[in-house]
Amino acid sequence: MLGNAPEWPLDSPMTRSASSGPSTLARVLTGPPGRLLIPSAAFAGLLLTYGDSVPGSYFMTQIVGALLALGVAVVWGPRFVVGLLRADGRPGLRRHWARWAAVPLVGATVFGLLWFDVPSSARFALSKASMEQIAQRIAAGKEPASERRWAGLYQVSSIERSDDGVIFYLEDAGFLDRYGFIWSPKARVYQDLETAYKHIEGPWYEWREWF
């Protein structure tokens, strides 16, 4: 019995003040972003960046990333604004300025990357050589693959030979429309009502088939 006695008497000013402190939620809401919010912002940024790295984007990845980013903004924004407006909030903002700055910094970085189309350009640049090898082999007579496979950093659902080149169908890209790449060294791609092409560089075109 004696061994289990509490360190502090049950009814003393010490225990009273310990038990009647602000709730955990109140402490979290008045505190700086930390172990949950900053990693969540980074994860949302990763999802959005990855989702935008293919033509047409990965729809579900983008939706999940956008919802997570919205959640982070809804939690971060009011805490920052109220902390800024209240005299008892400003010292906390000054003391933990780096942690407060981390979330908008992540947001601005991701926005900049998406605005300048960096994820898709980088992924295409890293995949181009590998895809070109595959395209040249197929153009030379090798049978194209009809099953799912990797071509560079892209997962393609199938690769087909066409009259003027080779078509790479991207797996999971877009929502309803189909997206892919065309390798056409003769530069003969025909626009029609169902398909659209956008020149990327050299013999490469981005291809879209309307639903």
Place this chain on the structure above:
Amino acid sequence: MVLNVPGRPADWVGGGIVLTVVFFVLTMTGGLYQPLLLLAMPVAMFAAVISAYQEAARWRADARPQGLTEERAEEGVEALAGTHADPRSESRDEESTGEPGPDQAGTAETRTTGRTEPADS
């Protein structure tokens, strides 16, 4: 700037979540509730944060008569940290963040001074 709201932070957060779900269901069933759907949670979060600051301020005001002056309180924290605080958790917090962690804020400081530190999220 004076910002006051009634209720506790948990009430506002819970209310915001419930309203968002309700507006979402109404929107899905054909109602034009999108503006409310998008606004419910941000407004609730603003109120919850204001309420949290109020709660912290109220608690500081209540705790002050029980405790010590600010200067004495700092001395008290240091004295208590030397006798009661767990040295393992202290070194762990210093290693990870370089500053006292919420564990210490919730034990040593609270017992001595009635003050508390905001927690991470």
